[in-house]
Amino acid sequence: MYMHKSMSSTTLVLCCSLVLVFVYGVSGTDHIVGANRGWNPGINYTLWSNNQTFYVGDLISFRYQKNQYNVFEVNQTGYDNCTTEGAVGNWSKGKDFILLNETKRYYFICGNGQCFNGMKVSVLVHPLPSPSSPGSASNHSSHKSVAPLTVESQLRSIMLSSALVWFGWNWI
């Protein structure tokens, strides 16, 4: 009896977490380019990006010496040829967080010539894994609901889930 109850609350916790993680995107990972080596010349960032899985809503962040390097988002031509012509965006703060909000391949390069020394990285962003049936759930535009959701309302959901679990455990 007791075991059954505690197991069902565990299941509930798991379900709530999954819903929160996958529907509300609470878990957006921050992918630090180059990990502890950061954004610097002489690093093969293909090896780095092949070792990660990127999902919509994740962040990619570049850490480097400000004024020495920078970051441009370019298209495939810019990536292949190390040109910033027609760049989509540029960052130069030295600690730049970029939201990967679209399922596509992104291309980033350094704009001061160091692209030729390896300062280029491309990442393929996957759609969020769907907790239920892939077809219908992915059509439910789950990430459209990410934007209007405030931290406050996310916290409220978490508290509500916890309350449900607590309530369930004690009274059901």
Ligand SMILES: *[C@@H]1O[C@H](CO)[C@@H](O)[C@H](O)[C@H]1NC(C)=O
């Ligand atoms: C980086 O590593 C990838 C995968 O091993 C390899 O294909 C590529 O040629 C390397 N790039 C450079 C510039 O060495």
Ligand SMILES: *[C@@H]1O[C@H](CO)[C@@H](O)[C@H](O)[C@H]1NC(C)=O
């Ligand atoms: C790949 O990632 C794992 C865990 O994040 C890490 O331990 C490993 O060193 C990485 N490998 C490379 C080649 O970066």
Ligand SMILES: *[C@@H]1O[C@H](CO)[C@@H](O)[C@H](O)[C@H]1NC(C)=O
């Ligand atoms: C990019 O480089 C390729 C060869 O690597 C060349 O054919 C092409 O014209 C270049 N594109 C631009 C826009 O420079």
Ligand SMILES: *[C@@H]1O[C@H](CO)[C@@H](O)[C@H](O)[C@H]1NC(C)=O
């Ligand atoms: C990338 O952008 C440049 C400049 O806007 C453009 O000439 C080129 O055709 C684009 N390449 C791709 C693959 O879209």
Ligand SMILES: *[C@@H]1O[C@H](CO)[C@@H](O)[C@H](O)[C@H]1NC(C)=O
């Ligand atoms: C960098 O982006 C800003 C807009 O965010 C733009 O005004 C500026 O021209 C860009 N710089 C370069 C070098 O592309």
Ligand SMILES: *[C@@H]1O[C@H](CO)[C@@H](O)[C@H](O)[C@H]1NC(C)=O
């Ligand atoms: C992603 O963010 C960029 C830059 O903030 C914005 O221009 C674009 O419309 C966004 N795309 C989606 C699907 O929200």
Ligand SMILES: *[C@@H]1O[C@H](CO)[C@@H](O)[C@H](O)[C@H]1NC(C)=O
């Ligand atoms: C997704 O929704 C659109 C319109 O809301 C509809 O036309 C399309 O058939 C749906 N696709 C699936 C796989 O349900």
